[in-house]
Amino acid sequence: xxxxxxxxxxxxxxxxxxxxxxxxxxxxxxxxxxxxxxxxxxxxxxxxxxxxxxxxxxxxxxxxxxxxxxxxxxxxxxxxxxxxxxxxxxxxxxxxxxxxxxxxxxxxxxxxxxxxxxxxxxxxxxxxxxxxxxxxxxxxxxxxxxxxxxxxxxxxxxx
Amino acid sequence: xxxxxxxxxxxxxxxxxxxxxxxxxxxxxxxxxxxxxxxxxxxxxxxxxxxxxxxxxxxxxxxxxxxxxxxxxxxxxxxxxxxxxxxxxxxxxxxxxxxxxxxxxxxxxxxxxxxxxxxxxxxxxxxxxxxxxxxxxxxxxxxxxxxxxxxxxxxxxxx
DNA sequence: TATTGTTATACTCTATAACTATA
DNA sequence: TATAGTTATAGAGTATAACAATA
Numbered sequence: 001x002x003x004x005x006x007x008x009x010x011x012x013x014x015x016x017x018x019x020x021x022x023x024x025x026x027x028x029x030x031x032x033x034x035x036x037x038x039x040x041x042x043x044x045x046x047x048x049x050x051x052x053x054x055x056x057x058x059x060x061x062x063x064x065x066x067x068x069x070x071x072x073x074x075x076x077x078x079x080x081x082x083x084x085x086x087x088x089x090x091x092x093x094x095x096x097x098x099x100x101x102x103x104x105x106x107x108x109x110x111x112x113x114x115x116x117x118x119x120x121x122x123x124x125x126x127x128x129x130x131x132x133x134x135x136x137x138x139x140x141x142x143x144x145x146x147x148x149x150x151x152x153x154x155x156x157x158x159x
Numbered sequence: 160x161x162x163x164x165x166x167x168x169x170x171x172x173x174x175x176x177x178x179x180x181x182x183x184x185x186x187x188x189x190x191x192x193x194x195x196x197x198x199x200x201x202x203x204x205x206x207x208x209x210x211x212x213x214x215x216x217x218x219x220x221x222x223x224x225x226x227x228x229x230x231x232x233x234x235x236x237x238x239x240x241x242x243x244x245x246x247x248x249x250x251x252x253x254x255x256x257x258x259x260x261x262x263x264x265x266x267x268x269x270x271x272x273x274x275x276x277x278x279x280x281x282x283x284x285x286x287x288x289x290x291x292x293x294x295x296x297x298x299x300x301x302x303x304x305x306x307x308x309x310x311x312x313x314x315x316x317x318x
Numbered sequence: 319t320a321t322t323g324t325t326a327t328a329c330t331c332t333a334t335a336a337c338t339a340t341a
Numbered sequence: 342t343a344t345a346g347t348t349a350t351a352g353a354g355t356a357t358a359a360c361a362a363t364a
Contacts, residue, residue: 001236011198020227020239021164021222021238022224022236023228023240025223025227025228027223028315030291031311031314032198033220034218034311034315035194035198035201035202035314036180036193037241038314039191039198040241041192042318043194057195058330061186062187065181065182069182070186072181073345074345074346075345077179077344080183082196082199084332084333085345085347086332086333086349087251087331087332088346096343100241109340109341110340110345111339111340111344111345111346112340112344114306114344117243121281136189139317142317143316151190151310152188152189152190152308154302154309154310155190155193155194155196155239155310156187158200158201158298193326200348217353234323235324242354242355243355244323245323245324245357246353246354247323247354248323265322268363269322269362269363269364270321270322270323270362271322271323320363320364321363321364322362322364323360323361324362325359325361326358326364327357327358328355328357329354330353330355330356331352331353331355331357332351333350333351333352333353334349335350336349337347338342338345338346338348339344339345339346340343340344340346341342341354
């Protein structure tokens with residue numbers, strides 16, 4: 001056990017190290033730590049690709065669900081994504097103000113809104129899907145098709 | 160303690176649904192989505208258990224590294240954890256103000272501080288470790304020892 | 319010049335209480 | 342009473358620029 005600190009210089013780009021600087025004390029074998037690192041890595045890859053379009057991973061997932069569930073309500077969207085309603089309002093506002101989605105009062109229940117993509121939204125999502133496919137393709141290339149599928153299966157089992 | 164009827168005025172715990180409400184349009188087969196769900200689930204389990212101690216998963220990881228690397232610098236800690244230095248300052252402040260860690264000027268380099276746990280910090284971490292073991296034990300029980308190990312291995316490969 | 323720690327700032331995601339207008 | 346959406350607010354975690362002291 002190290003009684004004095006290991007003198008390592010280099011601050012260096014955070015994303016490249018993570019480990020190798022200090023004794024990780026078993027931390028790097030823990031599920032929480034590995035999940036955090038993996039999520040950051042993947043979200044950075046996807047997020048960087050989406051950044052030019054002003055879209056976060058969450059916004060992309062909202063667009064995806066709206067495209068498959070036209071006319072759904074905000075409450076349903078929030079439940080499906082695991083996002084609290086108050087946090088969804090601003091996201092929908094963004095999509096509406098950018099002309100990508102419509103928020104229409106539900107005639108059957110005047111408390112509710114129904115959501116759907118505009119034509120511009122459909123087109124926009126198609127472009128994002130193309131980019132997402134590229135990114136995922138690179139990831140699969142890196143870890144292999146089989147491990148990729150196993151990983152998704154295990155993550156599903158976990159949560 | 161929850162035997163009395165708990166009045167649920169709120170959206171009925173988002174964490175239990177996630178899917179099953181809408182057509183997920185393949186979103187639930189995507190790595191980013193699954194990582195987000197899994198990380199939230201695990202961090203909630205760990206975070207809930209730590210909440211009574213006023214400790215977040217990140218703070219726990221800091222305590223762990225300090226215990227194994229006494230005398231390390233803030234820059235080293237940040238690099239090992241993938242946390243930018245400005246974001247680390249407040250965390251260290253917290254630990255110091257709670258009497259769990261010491262921030263001592265490095266006599267060899269007067270720009271730097273060296274960090275180490277106090278006796279109270281060591282004791283505190285031991286208690287947190289005990290709780291963490293319990294939580295991880297439950298998770299392993301849920302997914303099985305083999306899948307748990309595979310998952311960590313694949314996450315490491317991914318990031 | 320470069321690095322350590324720091325301040326300030328901002329953005330994303332998440333969380334809860336409380337309001338409104340309906341139901 | 343309960344629900345759908347909203348407002349306001351708060352807390353994590355993460356990101357960059359810039360500064361003082363030191364190397």
